[in-house]
Amino acid sequence: MFRAFRSEVETAVSDALAALDLPTDDLGIEEPPEDVPAALASSVAFRLADEVGAPPPNVAGDVAAEIDPAEFDYLGDVDTQGPYVNFHVTDAYFADTLDAAQAGDYGSLPDRETSVVVEHTSANPTGPVHVGRARNPILGDAIARLLEYAGYDVNRHYYVNDAGRQVAVFTWAYETFDESDLPDPERDRADYELVRYYRKGNDFLETADPDRVEEAEAEIEAIMQGLEEGDEAVYDRVARVVDNVLSGMKESLARLPAEFDEFVKETRFIRNGDADDVVSRLKESDHSVYEEDAWQLDLSAFGFEKNLVFLRSDGTTLYTTRDLAHHEWKFDNYDRAVTVLGEDHKLQAEQLRTALEILGNDTDQLRSTFYSWVNLPEGGMSTRKGTGIDLDDLLDEAVRRAREEVESRLDTRIRSDELTEDDVDRIAHQVGIGAVRYDIVSKQPTKGITFEWERALDFEAQSAPYVQYVHARCCGILEEADESPAADVDADLLDEPEERALLHRIARFPAVVEEAADDLEPHVVATYTRDFAETFNAFYRECPVLTASAERRAARLALVAAARHTVANALDVLGVAAPDSM
RNA sequence: GGGCACGUAGCUCAGUCCGGAUAGAGCGUCGGACUUCUAAUCCGACGGUCGUGGGUUCGAAUCCCAUCGUGCCCGCCA
Numbered sequence: 001m002f003r004a005f006r007s008e009v010e011t012a013v014s015d016a017l018a019a020l021d022l023p024t025d026d027l028g029i030e031e032p033p034e035d036v037p038a039a040l041a042s043s044v045a046f047r048l049a050d051e052v053g054a055p056p057p058n059v060a061g062d063v064a065a066e067i068d069p070a071e072f073d074y075l076g077d078v079d080t081q082g083p084y085v086n087f088h089v090t091d092a093y094f095a096d097t098l099d100a101a102q103a104g105d106y107g108s109l110p111d112r113e114t115s116v117v118v119e120h121t122s123a124n125p126t127g128p129v130h131v132g133r134a135r136n137p138i139l140g141d142a143i144a145r146l147l148e149y150a151g152y153d154v155n156r157h158y159y160v161n162d163a164g165r166q167v168a169v170f171t172w173a174y175e176t177f178d179e180s181d182l183p184d185p186e187r188d189r190a191d192y193e194l195v196r197y198y199r200k201g202n203d204f205l206e207t208a209d210p211d212r213v214e215e216a217e218a219e220i221e222a223i224m225q226g227l228e229e230g231d232e233a234v235y236d237r238v239a240r241v242v243d244n245v246l247s248g249m250k251e252s253l254a255r256l257p258a259e260f261d262e263f264v265k266e267t268r269f270i271r272n273g274d275a276d277d278v279v280s281r282l283k284e285s286d287h288s289v290y291e292e293d294a295w296q297l298d299l300s301a302f303g304f305e306k307n308l309v310f311l312r313s314d315g316t317t318l319y320t321t322r323d324l325a326h327h328e329w330k331f332d333n334y335d336r337a338v339t340v341l342g343e344d345h346k347l348q349a350e351q352l353r354t355a356l357e358i359l360g361n362d363t364d365q366l367r368s369t370f371y372s373w374v375n376l377p378e379g380g381m382s383t384r385k386g387t388g389i390d391l392d393d394l395l396d397e398a399v400r401r402a403r404e405e406v407e408s409r410l411d412t413r414i415r416s417d418e419l420t421e422d423d424v425d426r427i428a429h430q431v432g433i434g435a436v437r438y439d440i441v442s443k444q445p446t447k448g449i450t451f452e453w454e455r456a457l458d459f460e461a462q463s464a465p466y467v468q469y470v471h472a473r474c475c476g477i478l479e480e481a482d483e484s485p486a487a488d489v490d491a492d493l494l495d496e497p498e499e500r501a502l503l504h505r506i507a508r509f510p511a512v513v514e515e516a517a518d519d520l521e522p523h524v525v526a527t528y529t530r531d532f533a534e535t536f537n538a539f540y541r542e543c544p545v546l547t548a549s550a551e552r553r554a555a556r557l558a559l560v561a562a563a564r565h566t567v568a569n570a571l572d573v574l575g576v577a578a579p580d581s582m
Numbered sequence: 583g584g585g586c587a588c589g590u591a592g593c594u595c596a597g598u599c600c601g602g603a604u605a606g607a608g609c610g611u612c613g614g615a616c617u618u619c620u621a622a623u624c625c626g627a628c629g630g631u632c633g634u635g636g637g638u639u640c641g642a643a644u645c646c647c648a649u650c651g652u653g654c655c656c657g658c659c660a
Binding site: 028030032033034035036041043046047049050056081082083084124161163164165166167266292293294295296303304305306309310311312313314316318319320342343344345346347348350370372373375405406409412413414415417431442443444446447448455458459460462463465466468469470472473476477478480481519523524526527530531534537538540541544545546547560581582 | 584585586587588593594595596597599600601602603604606607608609616618619620621622623624625640641652653654655656657658659660
């Protein structure tokens with residue numbers, strides 16, 4: 001309803017200014033501070049004061065007087081407070097909000113008939129997912145969910161880097177070293193087992209005799225050439241390692257949960273000739289140069305200092321070349337493409353975009369969003385070196401601490417229903433994993449995070465359980481009521497300030513989804529859930545539901561149902577579970 | 583050296599894109615509220631030169647310039 005209201009306000013102000021013969025290019029519509037009762041306001045009077053030749057409050061009065069609320073459904077009173085024009089909502093606004101939010105999918109926007117491919121995570125298949133990388137699947141999955149709520153047809157892709165040197169090293173190491181020379185795996189799973197070869201191999205290359213390193217390098221080079229030439233036997237050798245490691249990584253990611261519709265392998269674009277096609281088209285471009293036996297793009301006209309090599313002197317393609325083919329493939333199959341990348345890929349992403357334009361693509365359909373790395377207090381995390389916290393360890397610890405928390409609360413629990421063992425287990429998972437996820441997704445991705453156990457697993461703070469608790473409270477009331485919320489309640493009965501505030505908050509949810517999706521910023525939804533919880537808790541404190549008189553009780557039950565759908569879906573956008581009880 | 587981010591209360595963060603009403607939360611500290619629809623909750627107090635210095639504007643945390651601090655990037659790696 002808020003979206004409809006806002007559009008009415010825009011129309012009203014625009015028409016009023018036109019009637020007063022004033023410019024309508026800037027309506028100055030904004031949200032007033034919390035202590036102002038209006039839902040929207042306009043500060044347009046400041047800007048027009050000079051033109052009108054009157055002080056802002058007078059101009060505001062003129063604008064307000066020009067608006068006839070009778071022409072609108074949701075725009076009610078229009079008044080002024082000093083230089084501001086304030087817009088209030090009608091009873092119909094509350095009634096329609098209450099009605100709309102009875103739907104279980106409240107907050108989902110209409111289908112846009114637009115497909116979007118969201119590529120995220122795409123971590124090199126070299127070992128277990130660590131916390132430094134975990135921001136990517138959490139952010140990426142939330143963006144994918146957000147876009148689905150916003151009405152897009154979303155596909156989630158994981159781009160598998162299976163053609164680079166690191167997988168050649170990995171394959172060579174896997175085939176060379178014997179398991180008896182390796183430490184025990186940290187977990188009984190493919191990624192933990194295989195990463196030992198990768199680490200051993202890298203260690204060997206750094207510390208072994210130069211002669212033996214040279215031999216190893218020759219084998220690694222042979223694997224890379226085999227991939228480039230389309231040697232099926234080499235593909236099979238590499239795929240055995242890559243697919244195995246990936247199967248383990250998928251299990252970690254699924255715990256978040258982050259799941260994918262497709263794992264797109266980089267080698268696919270070598271094998272199907274698309275990378276070669278990109279090379280030949282780039283060679284013909286005005287920006288291509290042949291220097292030092294390699295084909296390069298001179299991007300100085302686009303503000304890039306250095307050339308971008310797209311074909312090595314030995315005739316092989318580079319990651320970027322294959323990624324160009326990859327993105328053209330995305331453009332062929334989807335209307336829009338979103339990529340979630342670490343900030344270290346920023347320059348590369350800009351070069352990619354420019355090269356795609358040179359190839360004749362419309363890059364408006366491509367949007368990238370960047371996040372800062374999660375570091376340890378002592379520095380970065382590395383799969384190769386084995387430094388870092390495994391995502392599995394973090395999630396295990398989060399669930400363990402959440403379980404401790406649930407169990408310690410069992411004694412003081414007021415509610416009469418007993419929690420079963422299964423309930424405790426469920427709540428521990430929902431709260432533990434939800435807290436990790438919420439902590440990451442509620443911050444602006446560009447802000448750096450230093451990982452600290454205590455902070456990551458703090459269930460107090462402004463964390464998931466605070467919001468989840470609101471959902472559990474809603475469910476508790478609805479369950480206790482023992483009757484479904486009636487469809488035709490009188491929303492006018494919800495006239496307490498806390499009830500009105502809650503309806504206002506509910507009404508905004510679709511607009512929050514829309515804004516967050518437009519900007520690819522799920523943290524906006526997280527901020528909303530916190531505000532929502534605060535507003536609901538005020539209602540919960542002041543407005544008893546079950547003991548209210550029959551009519552009021554029915555209206556409040558409908559409000560609680562509306563609140564439940566809103567908070568459940570807001571959490572769903574973030575990928576955080578909404579527990580029925582806690 | 584160049585480019586891009588980030589800098590808001592003791593700590594962790596919203597707000598910055600799109601300038602407007604006394605800069606908002608949480609944690610911590612201090613003081614209150616459970617025979618009540620679940621206290622993982624709520625209420626109150628204390629706490630801020632919005633890194634710094636200029637500029638634009640009726641108005642700047644927000645825009646511009648400069649500067650300091652931190653992080654990332656500047657490969658025929660991925």
